[in-house]
Amino acid sequence: MSALEVVGVGAVFWFIRLVTEPELIETTRLLKEIQIYLDPHDETPFLICVGIILFLVTGIRNxxxxxTLYAQERFVVRQNLGFSIRLIEAYTKKSYLWFVQQNSADLTKKVVNDTWEISEKILYPIVDMTAKSIASLAIIALLFFVDVLLTVMVLATLLVLAILFYAFLQKRLHFVGSSLMKADSTRFKCIAEIFGGLKEIKVYGSEKYFYKKFSYSANTHRKFMLEQRVLSHLPHLALETMAIGALLAVIIYSLIWSQNSAGIISIASLYAIAGYRMLPALKSIGVGANSIRLALPFLNSLENDLVLETGGTDIFQKEKISFDNQITFNDVYLQFQKQKTFAIQGVSFHIPKNSSVAFVGTTGAGKSSLIDLLLGIYYPNTGKIKIDGAPLKTTNIDAWRSRIGYVPQQIYLLDDTVRNNIAFGTNALETEDEAIRNAAKLASIDDFIINKMSRGYDTIVGERGVRLSGGERQRIGIARALYRNPSVLILDEATSALDVKTEAVISEAIRNLRKKMTLIIIAHRLSTVRNCDAIHILESGKITDSGRYDELVDRNEIFQKFWQS
Ligand SMILES: Nc1ncnc2c1ncn2[C@@H]1O[C@H](COP(=O)(O)OP(=O)(O)OP(=O)(O)O)[C@@H](O)[C@H]1O
Ligand SMILES: [Mg+2]
Structure with missing residues (x-):
């Protein structure tokens, strides 16, 4: 490629020389022989041949x-794909604790926007600069071959000017790059707030506030975007000016020092063509260096995010876990970052397999946190959680989770069909329809899906299930948990949105599961927990009493208050 570049430049140079100085043919033996071979009396056929060869060389070169361009673009687009997939993988493997400290709109921006910023503004320039520099190296070599001193002078001047120019812009480039990143982040968060809370925004009449908030952040973004785009072109304009200046200097130099006017024209045309050929390289280096500086803040911000956390999902570390006897919590403490007190304080209990236990307590007592510990979402600061005597850890947590059916306090529904929402994260095949329907029947939602939903199990429920009522969402959540046929079923306020009658139907269905699976229930309504084998009362992260329903009704004041309410 780079040799072709030289031939391209050299050919035009020699062609012009041949036309302007025909005596060259006479003095060069090889050329003369070729010319005589073609036509001894006329130079035109020879020149036409040279012209055709030149055209072919240019065609091949282009x-x-x-x-090369295709290869470069393909490389960058592929890298970008790999980059964003790797980032999503890294995010899904990070601890939940890390995740709750992030803003999801910001993470979305990083996966969609920032990876492209890096691919386009760092990776592409590097590839492009390298390719074009290699091509230019050969041209520079040709220039050296023609006139060493002159070439050194021109190159040195260009280099010094470029370095000065870059040093001058450096600080501003960094500032604009990081400001642009921050502005982008605010913009994404603002959009997420508007779409996430549109109902509340409408009800509280705060459209204007959010509209203004967005337009402010979008305006800041525009300001830095404009500066970034202009700045990225400055070096190339400056370099181009310098290159033209250098060319003019060459012509003047030749005029003063050279006696041969035809020589001047050919040297000048060589430099002009070399300059023309090198302009893309100069532009690419100028724009590239600036664009890399501008995008560096994006790369820095992703550096930590990209670190893969090896843990439960690492296939090389997977361990099995057996659950034949019991779950044990042994003096477990949990403290959240930035919280003054422990959310769970010295909790100990055990849950025999296939028994049913309930945790009751006031809001904020730590019930959901206890479940999060059992799910391995968080790990205790001190104390142990054991399954059949084996402590829960990152290496066996996947095996443990695969046995669990979990209905959280807030159910997350996909903007997908009811079927896919129940099968969640697995590809539901036609053959699994029966299993899906059975789960839905247990959760008392099959009737509704078949009779009320427009397309039955193929009805799309809308983002986060916006087209469903709270109780319908909960029942789909319960069906989702039961579909996996778990050995442990965890219900965190899973029936709180249901009316007493529907809840009774589901409770009955769940009661029928007793002895078939281990049930862990958190509920405010005591009717839900009446039949449990054990009930633990949780107050400010501590278990203050445990017993069967009748025992607690007799002796525990808190429980009595619950019972009366
Ligand atoms: N990720 C977190 N970071 C910091 N504090 C947290 C976090 N999650 C929960 N907490 C705090 O831990 C305490 C226990 O919360 P938890 O959700 O376990 O209560 P709960 O008993 O489930 O309450 P509710 O009945 O309202 O669901 C609360 O004071 C809460 O503010
Ligand atoms: Mg809770």
Missing amino acids: GMAGL
Whole structure:
């Protein structure tokens, strides 16, 4: 490629020389022989041949340039794909604790926007600069071959000017790059707030506030975007000016020092063509260096995010876990970051397999946190959680989770069909329809899906299930948990949105599961927990009493208050 570049430049140079100085043919033996071979009396056929060869060389050169361009673009687009997939993988493997400290709109921006910023503004320039520099190296070599001193002078001047220019802009480039990143982040968060809370925004009449908030952040973004785009072109404009200046200097130099006017024209045309050929390289280096500086803040911000956390999902570390006897909590403490007190304080209990236990307590007592510990979402600061005597850890947590059916306090529904929402995260095949329907029947939602939903199990429920009522969402959540046929079923306020009658139907269905699976229930309504084998009362992260329903009704004041309410 780079040799072709030289031939391209050299050919035009020699062609012009041949036309302007025909005596060259006479003095060069090889050329003369070729010319005589073609036509001893006329130089025109020879010149036409040279012209055709020159055209072919240019054609091949540009064809190769096209292929190189394709290879470069393909490399960058592929890298970008790999980059964003790796980032999503890293995010899904990070601890939940890390995740709750992030803003999801910001993470979305990083996966969609920032990876592209890096691919386009760092990776592409590096590839492009390298390719074009290699091509230029050969041209520079040719220039050296023609006139060493002159070439050194021109190159040194260009280099010094470029370095000065870059040093001058450096600080501003960094500032604009990081400001642009921050502005982008605010913009994404603002959009997420508007779409996430549109109902509340409408009800509280705060459309204007959010509209203004967005337009402010979008305006800041625009300001830095404009500066970034202009700045990225400055070096190339400056370099181009310098290159033209250098060319003019060459012509003046030749006029003063050279006696041969035809020589001046050919040297000048060589430099002009070399300059013309090198302009894309100069532009690419100038724009590239600036664009890399501008995008560095994006790369820095992703550096930590990209670190893969090896843990439960690492296939090389997977361990099995057996659950034949019991779950044990042994003096477990849990403290959240930035919280003054422990959310769970010295909790100990055990849950025999296939028994049913309930945790009751006031709001904020730590019930959901206890479940999160059991799910391995968080790990205790001190104390142990054991399954059949084996402590829960990152290596066996996947095996443990695969046995669990979990209905959280807030159910997350996909903007997908009811079927896919129940099968969640697995590809529901036609053959699994029966299993899906059975789960839905247990959760008392099959009737509704078949009779009320427009397309039955193929009805799309809307983002986060916006087209469903709270109780319908909960029942789909319960069906989702039961579909996996778990050995442990955890219900965190899973029936809180249901009316007493529907809840009774589900409770009955769940009661029928007793002895078939281990049930862990958190509920405010005591009717839900009446039949449990054990009930633990949780107050400010501590278990203050445990017993069967009748025992607690007799002796525990808190429980009595619950019972009366
Ligand atoms: N990720 C977190 N970071 C910091 N504090 C947290 C976090 N999650 C929960 N907490 C705090 O821990 C305490 C226990 O919360 P938890 O959700 O376990 O209560 P709960 O008993 O489930 O309450 P509710 O009945 O309202 O659901 C609360 O004071 C809460 O503010
Ligand atoms: Mg809770």
